[in-house]
Amino acid sequence: MGRVYATPEQxxxxxxxPAPPGAERLLxxxxxxxxxxLLTALYGTDGLGMPTDPAIVSALADAVCAQCEYQLAxxxxGTGAAGRWGSVSIGPVSLGDRRDGPQAVGDVxxxxxxxxALTRAGLLPGVIW
Incomplete structure (x- = not known):
């Protein structure tokens, strides 16, 4: 398992x-x-790749919680399968393609x-010059 930036309690x-069942997997x-x-973001990390600056630790925890909240809503x-539909029409109802919306680096x-949260922490946009 990779780095996990937030806990079920957070x-x-x-x-x-209350944290949903399977919260650890969602996080x-x-x-x-x-x-x-954050593929191009620069911030200090420890030997395990975890951020060391308390402000960055907090921002990453907030971003992960916001991402979980969004996915649950x-x-x-967390698999990315939900919401990956193209244009759909049923009678007078027409839904556009969510894949046309703005995406983060890495097509997230x-x-x-x-x-x-990531922008406020100065992590986005992460541009390397």
């Missing part, structure tokens, strides 16, 4: 509800999404609140 505090997958979004289980369907 997720419960973020959402104001691990959301942490992978955050890692993918959209019905995604990043939660807007996660994006804002």
């Amino acid at each position: 997720l419960a505090a973020w959402t104001g509800t 691990a997958r959301a942490s992978e999404d955050i890692d993918d979004a 959209t019905g995604d289980d 369907d990043l939660a807007p609140r996660a994006h804002r």
